[in-house]
Amino acid sequence: MLEGPPIETESRQSPYTLPNKPLVVIEPRKAWAPLNLRDLWTYRELFYFLIWRDVKVRYKQTILGVLWVVIQPLMATLIFTIFLGVLARIPSGDVPYPLLVFTGLLPWTFFSAAVTGSGNSLVSNAHLITKVYFPRMIIPGAAIGGRLLDFAVSLTILAALMVYYGVAPTKNILLLPVMVALITIFSWGFGMWASAANVKYRDIGVVLPVFIQLWMFVSPVAYPVSLIPPDWRWLYFLNPIAGIVEGFRSSILGTPFNWGPLIYAAIVAVILFFHSAYAFKKMERSFADII
């Protein structure tokens, strides 16, 4: 039924030779489409650039710039030290209290910033989603990536604090990368799910910060796990962040690892990640229409 007019002149002839198979086929997607890893790989530069943009923009027109990354946890450490360490006399065992808090605050700050950041990332990048194609998963992923850089900067401050307090790392430090990977996977999974849900229900974006603030008090950030009565620890460790923060602390301070909660947290993180990835893929189809 279609009879396109012949191509007018020689100059109109495309120099491009057509592939035999279509490069892209657009069809309604099935609910359980596999993750398109090749597509993600093609768009890796966009991933870097979004991270680069987030980091760059966050400290534009500030005087202290990237210093803010370390000032935030340092201030929090100071406040916790004064109120909880000095006034409330929370026991911190052999470790100086400021170091205990800082080793808790580092993974926690990363987690909370990463989850809130990526949770809002799709909505705040709506203008991209409605105008250009790219694998949407890049957006919450890049939000996590930016925070990971902050995390790395804060680690150098931790090193300085350890020198100051004369705490030498033990062989436990070898597991630090594993801890970082764990908390990244957990934050990523959680953030990815929150970002997609936030597209449909903006409530998520409002609730998330409150929820995360409360979550901090049931995690061993400002106090050691030893404060929890042993009979209740099984309940306490149902919170996977508790296991991860504890593990992070052990790898830095050389205290023995508590393997049970750590393995449990790892399983939860991986399951959450894959569940979120699939949920994301499923919701992704309608992003441009409802965002």
Next chain:
Amino acid sequence: MTNPIIRVEDLNKSYALNRITVSNPTLRDSLVETFRAPLKTLRNAYSSPGETFWALKNINLEVMPGEVVGIIGRNGAGKSTLLKILSRITEPTSGRVELYGRVGSLLEVGTGFHPELSGRENIFLNGVILGMNRREIREKFDEIVAFAELEKFIDTPVKRYSSGMYVRLAFAVAAHLSPEILIVDEVLAVGDLAFQNKCLGKMQDVSLAGRTVLFVSHNLPAVSRLCSRAVLLESGHLISEGPTQDVVTNYLEGAFAAGPSREWDLEHAPGTKELKLVSVNVTKEDGTRLTDVSVHDKVQVKLKYRVAIPNLKFRCALIFFTQGTCAFASVEPQETLRKEPGIYSSTVTVPGDLLAEGEYMIGISIFASRGVKQHFVRLENVIAFHVSDPMTGRSARGDYAERIAGVVSPRLTWESTYEGSRSVTEIQDHDALPDAALGRVL
């Protein structure tokens, strides 16, 4: 026989209307609804309730490599939805699209520009978002900056740019995309006229370099000039497709409920009891019905009307509208007396090489003006026709390929002569003038 570079088969896209109206239900609403009527919620989850709105229905289309296809239609006809599906922003409800090349889509200029970042940084960011890689951008960087004419401000944050500078930078990046298929949505409706023309020129380069372009625009002269073929969408259906001129004429007939001819029966005819219109026709000089007028053609407008009473004295007038304004009007030089009742006609001829490219709409007025002006007929946009330039080099534009401003485009005589070498400065001044003037109006 070449194969198409884009193949669209039975494409449909629907939106559930209730989901659009309540686009952001709150979590609470959903929860409350779930608990109040669990069964209903469950049912709703499986069958989409409410009305369905078909943004696109049964679209079939093939585009050959190197073709430049214009997509036209009224607002809400589904043009943007089609582009969004082709650029993979939204999914079709059913159907299939095969793309045999990389797609670059420009649904807006400056996608992803960040106000806090400098021009330089935004070129990279925007370029990557549009699908270029870092090496490509670095290679074309100087060209992009030069095209945008922003060399001095390239390290200034974009938030300090004027809106014109912003658009220039954004388009400059977009113009340097090099995918095999380029999808462009109305981005030319930005910037001042001079820059718009630069963009149109760039678009022409793109198409001549053998790239395939899909171009949505309301700028019909631009579509006529750039596109070899056009597609007309109306309420989600593809209703016409073919050579651009035919489709544009088709569109005008549909869009303004007015084609180049119109007739009324006695009952519905506009007019008063003394005088009623019978028909209006625009034809070429030889009387053939016109679908495609070239700028060279003489155009005749013939009014037929029925006079019901004897001794009626009046005159006719036509008003030609184009580009949203009155191009000119023409009035019958004197009022004529029609002694007998009956059907009369008046014909006016518009000379060739006068009308500009684009669509013209004609308003009609028939009136008597003895003492108080008495209108028998007063109608706007009765008929419409489209004028195009076959680009033979014999029109007012000569071999100048870009847009020429103006609601008419008469062919005038130009003469340039050598005036001797003594008054060099004087000659230079004169030479500079037309160019500068053109720059201002084009």
